[in-house]
Amino acid sequence: MKSETMAVLLLVLLLCAESSIAQDVFSPSIDIIAEIEKLKHMDERIQKLEEALTNVLSENEALKTLVQESQNKLETVQKENEAKKVAFSAKLLKSGTGKTGPFNGLKILQYKKVFSNVGSAYDSNTGIFTAPIKGAYYFRFYAHSHSGTTMAVSLLKNGVTKCSVFSWKPVSNGNGSNGIVLTLEIGDQISIQLWMKTWVYDDPAGYTSFSGFLIFPL
CATH class of the missing domain: 2.60.120.40 (Jelly Rolls)
Known part of the structure; x- marks a missing residue:
């Protein structure tokens, strides 16, 4: 009888241990959903930075074009002024x-x-x-x-x-x-x-x- 009682107790203890392990696995201390949300937000910020960088590069190219056009116009005006002398x-x-x-x-x-x-x-x-x-x-x-x-x-x-x-x-x-x-x-x-x-x-x-x-x- 005692042996049967001990077996029941061991079985109860084993079930408790497995339950605890399962809880640790399925309910970890780290909030995975929150971390996923953070990663999503980080990805959005990176995307916005990439878009901003693309805009800056486009504006830089436009500025280069404007500067070149201004230089060409200046050279033309200088040549015209020289011809007037x-x-x-x-x-x-x-x-x-x-x-x-x-x-x-x-x-x-x-x-x-x-x-x-x-x-x-x-x-x-x-x-x-x-x-x-x-x-x-x-x-x-x-x-x-x-x-x-x-x-x-x-x-x-x-x-x-x-x-x-x-x-x-x-x-x-x-x-x-x-x-x-x-x-x-x-x-x-x-x-x-x-x-x-x-x-x-x-x-x-x-x-x-x-x-x-x-x-x-x-």
């Missing part, structure tokens, strides 16, 4: 003293001593100014001759006379100057022409000269 001044003889002419025909004067040539529109090899941009330009020229000689020069636009100076056998020295404002298209040419059988004089003082500049573009 046109001015030159030159005298007839590069050095020394002497006269030019007379000739049996018309002669384009080549002003060899260049004082300034901003924009490189004047060519001292030909004596011709070529307009680099459309605009209003101002030109002025001076000519000098000695007594008893005739001096006559004209300013030409594309080969057509626009204004002139003339001195016929002065008693002492003959001087003349003239100026004009012209509207030029790109490629229009301005030159100074010596009349046939006349001559001009120049020396280091620069008595015979040719100058011009862009007033404003059009």
Whole structure:
């Protein structure tokens, strides 16, 4: 009887132990559901961070594009401003003293001593100014001759006379100057022409000269 009682007691104790183990397994101290919720929230935060990073990268690319476009526009404006800077001044003889002419025909004067040539529109090899941009330009020229000689020069636009100076056998020295404002298209040419059988004089003082500049573009 005692043995049967002991067996029952051992069986009860074993059942209690198994129940306790089962409780520990199925009801652990860590809240798994809460941890899963935390992981879900963390995943949502990571996703939001990734979206924010993607937006920042997109904005960065857009900013790079904007900066590049601004640089391109700035370079274009700088080039346009450089093209608007046109001015030159030159005298007839590069050095020394002497006269030019007379000739049996018309002669384009080549002003060899260049004082300034901003924009490189004047060519001292030909004596011709070529307009680099459309605009209003101002030109002025001076000519000098000695007594008893005739001096006559004209300013030409594309080969057509626009204004002139003339001195016929002065008693002492003959001087003349003239100026004009012209509207030029790109490629229009301005030159100074010596009349046939006349001559001009120049020396280091620069008595015979040719100058011009862009007033404003059009």
